Amino acid sequence: MRSPGQRLLNKALTPERVLITDAPSKEDLLYTLVxxxxxxxxxxxVEALRHAIAEREKLMSTGIGLGVAVPHxxxxxxEDISIACALNRRILPDYESIDxxxxxxxxxxxARPDQQADYVRVLATFSxxxxxxxNRDILLHxxxxxxxxxxxxxxxx
Amino acid sequence: MNPLAAxxxxxxxxxxxxxxxxxxxxxxxAWLSQRLRIPQVIGYIAIGLLIGRSGFQIIDTEAxxxxxxxxxxxxxxxxxxxxxxxxAKIFKKYGRxxxxxxxxxxxxxxxxxxxxxxxxxxxxxxxxxxALAGGLVLGAISSATDPASTIDVLWEYRSKGVLTTSLxxxxxxxxxxxxxxxxxxxxxxxxxAGSEVSAWQILLNVSVELLGAxxxxxxxxxxxxxxxxxxxxxxxxxxxxxxxxLLVAGACVALHLDVIIAAMSMGIVLINLAPHRSQEFFKxxxxxxxxxxxxxxxxVGARLELGAMPGWIWTIVxxxxxxxxxxxxxxxxxxxxxxxxxxxxxxxxxxxLFAQGGVAVGLSIMASQNLNHIEIFEGLMLxxxxxxxxxxxxxxxxxxxxxxxxxxxxxxxxxxxxxxxxDVIADLTVxxxxxxxxxSLREADLVGKVFETVSSNDQLAFPVxxxxxxxxxxxxxxxxxxxxxQQDIWSWMIAEDVMANVHDIxxxxxxxKDALETMKQLNAEQTIVRxxxxxxxxSIFDLRTARRQITQQLMARQGI
Numbered sequence: 001m002r003s004p005g006q007r008l009l010n011k012a013l014t015p016e017r018v019l020i021t022d023a024p025s026k027e028d029l030l031y032t033l034v035x036x037x038x039x040x041x042x043x044x045x046v047e048a049l050r051h052a053i054a055e056r057e058k059l060m061s062t063g064i065g066l067g068v069a070v071p072h073x074x075x076x077x078x079e080d081i082s083i084a085c086a087l088n089r090r091i092l093p094d095y096e097s098i099d100x101x102x103x104x105x106x107x108x109x110x111a112r113p114d115q116q117a118d119y120v121r122v123l124a125t126f127s128x129x130x131x132x133x134x135n136r137d138i139l140l141h142x143x144x145x146x147x148x149x150x151x152x153x154x155x156x157x
Numbered sequence: 158m159n160p161l162a163a164x165x166x167x168x169x170x171x172x173x174x175x176x177x178x179x180x181x182x183x184x185x186x187a188w189l190s191q192r193l194r195i196p197q198v199i200g201y202i203a204i205g206l207l208i209g210r211s212g213f214q215i216i217d218t219e220a221x222x223x224x225x226x227x228x229x230x231x232x233x234x235x236x237x238x239x240x241x242x243x244x245a246k247i248f249k250k251y252g253r254x255x256x257x258x259x260x261x262x263x264x265x266x267x268x269x270x271x272x273x274x275x276x277x278x279x280x281x282x283x284x285x286x287x288a289l290a291g292g293l294v295l296g297a298i299s300s301a302t303d304p305a306s307t308i309d310v311l312w313e314y315r316s317k318g319v320l321t322t323s324l325x326x327x328x329x330x331x332x333x334x335x336x337x338x339x340x341x342x343x344x345x346x347x348x349x350a351g352s353e354v355s356a357w358q359i360l361l362n363v364s365v366e367l368l369g370a371x372x373x374x375x376x377x378x379x380x381x382x383x384x385x386x387x388x389x390x391x392x393x394x395x396x397x398x399x400x401x402x403l404l405v406a407g408a409c410v411a412l413h414l415d416v417i418i419a420a421m422s423m424g425i426v427l428i429n430l431a432p433h434r435s436q437e438f439f440k441x442x443x444x445x446x447x448x449x450x451x452x453x454x455x456x457v458g459a460r461l462e463l464g465a466m467p468g469w470i471w472t473i474v475x476x477x478x479x480x481x482x483x484x485x486x487x488x489x490x491x492x493x494x495x496x497x498x499x500x501x502x503x504x505x506x507x508x509x510l511f512a513q514g515g516v517a518v519g520l521s522i523m524a525s526q527n528l529n530h531i532e533i534f535e536g537l538m539l540x541x542x543x544x545x546x547x548x549x550x551x552x553x554x555x556x557x558x559x560x561x562x563x564x565x566x567x568x569x570x571x572x573x574x575x576x577x578x579x580d581v582i583a584d585l586t587v588x589x590x591x592x593x594x595x596x597s598l599r600e601a602d603l604v605g606k607v608f609e610t611v612s613s614n615d616q617l618a619f620p621v622x623x624x625x626x627x628x629x630x631x632x633x634x635x636x637x638x639x640x641x642x643q644q645d646i647w648s649w650m651i652a653e654d655v656m657a658n659v660h661d662i663x664x665x666x667x668x669x670k671d672a673l674e675t676m677k678q679l680n681a682e683q684t685i686v687r688x689x690x691x692x693x694x695x696s697i698f699d700l701r702t703a704r705r706q707i708t709q710q711l712m713a714r715q716g717i
Binding site: 056059060062064065070072074098113114116117119120121123124127128131 | 600601636638639640643645646648649650651653654655657658
């Protein structure tokens with residue numbers, strides 16, 4: 001039985017929004033992910049999303065440690081929760097994670113302002129997914145975007 | 158030539174135009190009175206004087222005659238509303254005190270005015286008969302207190318308390334005493350003067366007038382109560398009440414019964430048979446009565462005619478006012494002392510009994526008919542002297558009466574005590590009831606810290622501010638609910654991630670009534686109030702605190 005957070009994740013994440021990237025910096029990677037989300041039907045203003053993600057990073061880095069980052073924002077230009085994910089081949093040393101380490105796995109979440117409860121559930125789901133070292137290792141070593149998508153949407157497999 | 162002869166009439170205007178001029182003029186007078194901080198009823202009467210028989214004569218004798226039915230309706234409304242204040246439970250509690258005070262003030266005025274005015278008439282005429290007859294009748298008339306202007310002042314200043322209750326009851330009851338004294342006085346005067354109408358006849362007439370009015374009022378009151386129980390709309394209720402009052406007033410005029418007493422009896426029946434339901438009826442009628450009141454008092458002023466009077470009548474007028482005031486004040490004090498009334502009643506109630514109105518003028522006109530055979534000088538009858546004296550004294554006491562009522566309720570600290578929750582809300586803005594001590598969170602505060610702050614403070618909602626101090630969101634217990642079980646993310650999520658948007662649904666200067674309505678529509682319990690320019694959080698407006706503040710203010714204003 002899937003948790004509510006997992007169900008939301010499966011609904012909000014589509015295969016084309018899961019990428020294997022080779023961005024040289026945090027800024028480049030975030031730019032790419034915003035672009036991917038912007039192609040989806042739920043994001044009405046891609047520049048507003050870009051601005052919101054950047055503003056949130058200014059307040060505090062979303063690098064949550066253990067090589068993972070969860071950039072996120074809630075804004076009116078988004079109609080429903082949308083998720084994009086990137087596994088960067090290179091480490092991103094400039095992410096300023098809370099543990100000071102580099103980042104490779106990035107989950108971007110965008111939601112409507114009033115979707116606070118679902119938003120928190122999705123963010124908590126990512127936190128759960130990467131909590132165990134073995135899970136983290138599997139995700140960080142995914143060979144393709146499809147494999148990464150499958151791992152994220154069906155972690156019990 | 159008779160010095161009390163009427164002055165010539167001004168051109169006649171249509172009666173509706175006169176009513177319009179009266180109501181608008183009265184409102185202007187009330188506005189001026191309020192600027193001068195004196196009761197509005199003086200403004201109405203002053204305008205009446207200005208446009209009436211003593212002034213520009215826009216309302217002349219003919220117009221006054223045409224407007225007479227209107228006066229009876231106004232008296233009926235006043236009587237009915239006064240009756241609505243007379244609940245049996247109040248009389249059970251204070252009945253003995255009211256009776257003692259009423260007898261004290263009524264008899265005090267009667268004896269002093271009888272003695273003083275009788276003495277002056279005797280000195281002027283050298284004849285005992287007109288002196289005794291005039292003294293007795295003027296004394297009896299002086300015992301009446303005008304309920305209309307007294308109660309208008311009490312309503313204007315939203316007075317409530319033991320003094321107000323006593324004042325309403327005493328002014329309502331002392332008309333009956335005045336009429337009884339009048340009947341006795343006129344009977345005695347008739348016997349002394351050897352009138353064609355027998356003393357018994359006069360006594361019988363007045364008894365019929367009083368008892369008949371009470372019986373008529375009780376009967377119509379019972380019928381009205383029966384009909385109102387079946388009325389399901391405010392409009393129909395008002396129509397039924399006005400219809401009944403018109404019928405009662407009309408019947409009283411036709412049967413020569415006292416209008417005020419009859420309508421008062423109706424009010425007493427309703428308030429005592431259906432205390433809760435009736436409050437609504439009286440409230441509805443009071444809203445309707447406002448222009449009727451204005452016009453009534455304008456007409457009181459317009460009717461006063463202060464033509465050239467001989468100097469000695471002015472002496473009677475002066476002594477009448479002094480004796481009446483002293484008698485009422487002293488009599489009240491004595492009655493209150495004997496019945497062990499509240500100190501506020503003992504010391505100040507007498508001040509509230511100076512006004513003289515319709516009953517006194519009515520009795521003086523009756524006296525002029527009953528005593529029209531007693532001649533003082535050639536061409537000047539005792540009846541004319543009584544009418545002139547009562548008219549002039551009515552003007553004087555209508556000027557000193559209402560401010561005295563105001564002084565009495567002010568001294569007793571009862572001004573502004575008759576307030577409801579709606580009144581309090583109407584006087585307040587959001588700024589008056591919002592929480593002023595405010596703890597804010599910063600956008601970058603970690604959720605862990607947010608929980609720490611929220612759990613250690615009673616505040617129901619917390620504004621979230623950015624680095625410039627502007628409020629960008631709000632965190633409430635509701636918005637944290639989803640995070641209780643997600644402690645993993647407390648170390649990297651921040652206040653900005655979980656805050657809700659601020660909707661400027663209320664502002665500090667917004668009327669509280671509007672704010673409460675808005676909150677109700679949005680089903681919101683609390684909201685942040687921001688500075689309109691800097692967006693800095695000023696306060697939390699939460700319904701729980703607002704309601705507490707409203708209750709506190711209501712209790713403070715009611716003196717509880």
